Amino acid sequence: MRVGFIGLGQMGSAIAANLLKAGHDLTVWNRSADKAKDLVAAGAHLATSPAEAAQGEVAMSMLSDDAAVEAVVYGENGILGAPALHVSHSTIGIPLVERLAKDHAARSGFVSAPVFGRPAAAQAAKLFVVAAGDGEAIDRCAPLFEAIGQRTFRVGASPSAASLVKLGGNFMIMAAVEAMAEAMTLVEAGGVDRRAMLDVLTGTIFNAPVYSLYGELLVEDRFRPAGFAAPLGLKDMNLVDAAATASRVPMPVLGVVRDHLRSTIASHGSDVDWAGIALAVRQAAGKH
Known part of the structure; x- marks a missing residue:
């Protein structure tokens, strides 16, 4: 699957590495591009903007807070309007999740999929994924969730439920x-x-x-x-x-x-x- 991954902190880097190991065609973006070096060396493509990372089938994001997510989605060269389904693994506020769901609905679609597990679990592909959103969209993401976690929980059709x-x-x-x-x-x-x-x-x-x-x-x-x-x-x-x-x-x-x-x-x-x-x-x- 053609996947974009945005946000390469401790958790994001580990998740992205497991997507690569599972054989997905991965494009990554991070505000500090140097954090992508190991992933690029392992076969990932480096995007010059969030929008470029979201040109495939799914764009997954793992970012620190609401402001970082807003910048990646709504900022210059953001992913809003890009073709990829947006899957947010970030722990963010309910109002922002509801806004993302509404704004992505007429375009690419949105799934909220925060995870439980610390960096060691992310490295071992042992995260627990909590997913909410359109059922067909979650179905599309199932191979990706299997590559990064040990179990996926579906908790509702409204993305805010997962958050x-x-x-x-x-x-x-x-x-x-x-x-x-x-x-x-x-x-x-x-x-x-x-x-x-x-x-x-x-x-x-x-x-x-x-x-x-x-x-x-x-x-x-x-x-x-x-x-x-x-x-x-x-x-x-x-x-x-x-x-x-x-x-x-x-x-x-x-x-x-x-x-x-x-x-x-x-x-x-x-x-x-x-x-x-x-x-x-x-x-x-x-x-x-």
């Missing part, structure tokens, strides 16, 4: 990290090793990937290099808050998580992983 699921899931990840950080800080204050606590949790009723993966980060203080930087986590929690406000849904735990993300960024910088909220929890307890 809501993604935002809700990211909130739950942060809530789980917050709970583990608080519990580990408590037991450590009483003389129990964090590792022992994690072994009990994951060996009994909390045997789930989110606890084992993030629990290891907390036990080992492995917050750099960031797999997902705290400012991006804060961006996502702000998007969750906007969605909750629009739907009049109270989310009190969200306020705690956002405050700890802000504290972590202020105290430890923008290059810390979002799991670094554990540092804010410990600091509040006087356990540096």
